[in-house]
Amino acid sequence: MLSEPGLFPRLVDERLVFADLAGATVEDALVEMSAGLALAGRVRDADDLARRLIDRERMGSTGLGAGIAIPHCKLRDLSDVLLAIGVSRVGIDFHAADGVPVTIVFLVVSPAEAPGLHLQALARISRIIRTPGVAEGLRAAATAEAIADIVRDAERQLPVPV
Numbered sequence: 400m401l402s403e404p405g406l407f408p409r410l411v412d413e414r415l416v417f418a419d420l421a422g423a424t425v426e427d428a429l430v431e432m433s434a435g436l437a438l439a440g441r442v443r444d445a446d447d448l449a450r451r452l453i454d455r456e457r458m459g460s461t462g463l464g465a466g467i468a469i470p471h472c473k474l475r476d477l478s479d480v481l482l483a484i485g486v487s488r489v490g491i492d493f494h495a496a497d498g499v500p501v502t503i504v505f506l507v508v509s510p511a512e513a514p515g516l517h518l519q520a521l522a523r524i525s526r527i528i529r530t531p532g533v534a535e536g537l538r539a540a541a542t543a544e545a546i547a548d549i550v551r552d553a554e555r556q557l558p559v560p561v
Contacts (some may be wrong), residue, residue, distance in 0.1 A: 412441040416543035419483040420504065426453055428491050429470060432483050432506050441481050442474065448508065462495025466538075467528055471507040474518060480520045481508040484546055486537060491528050503528070503537050527553045 410449045417435055422428030429452040430445075438443035451472040455461070462468040468491075483506040490500025511515035527550060528534055536549045 402450040409420070411482060411484070411547045411554075413543045413547045414442075415441065415481065415483040416546045418541065418543045418546055419481070420485040420487040422487070422491065423489065425456055425470075425491060425493050428485060428487065428504060429453055429456070429506075429535045430486070432485050432504065436481065436483055436506075436508070442508065443476060448472070448474065448510070452506070453473070456493075460496075462493030462501055463525075463528075464495050464497040464499060465534065466490070466499050466502045467505070467534060468501040468503070469505045469507060469521060469524055471509070471517070471521060472507050473511040473514070475511045477508065477510040479510065480513075482506070482520065482524075483508075484550060486546060492501075492552070503534060523557070526557055530556065538548050 415436060420428050420431060422431045430449045433445040433449035433452065436442045436448060442448050446448040446560050452470050455472050456470060461470045484528060490502050493501040495501065507520050509520060530553045533549060533553045537546055541545045541550060
């Protein structure tokens with residue numbers, strides 16, 4: 400359960416951290432990250448996941464502003480929340496309200512049967528990215544390991560939700 404301390408240390412799998420996203424568009428980035436999730440054996444169908452994420456983006460941008468986006472969707476064949484993290488060195492137009500290109504992408508895929516876990520994951524990520532220095536650290540990190548460590552450290556510093 401996400402309310403337990405230390406969830407993201409377990410969730411942050413370095414195979415799901417993309418330190419240099421090549422995609423120049425929202426669609427390209429989501430296809431790239433979906434393919435990475437499939438390559439790591441975490442989802443069965445990369446095309447289906449990418450399609451769902453792109454459809455979700457069409458309903459409304461997941462670009463939060465300040466260069467951060469949290470694309471997300473639910474899948475039926477998952478047993479736990481998946482978190483993928485991508486860093487774009489050039490920025491991606493996620494059509495965020497502030498117009499700032501996205502350089503940090505937190506992709507969340509949750510079990511369709513567990514809407515509470517989905518909301519908890521989104522809330523926890525939101526708190527992590529508001530931690531001073533985290534966004535800057537992620538943008539400066541050169542490796543998947545360094546990115547994962549920053550997220551794990553930030554998550555450990557958060558108070559346990561009540």
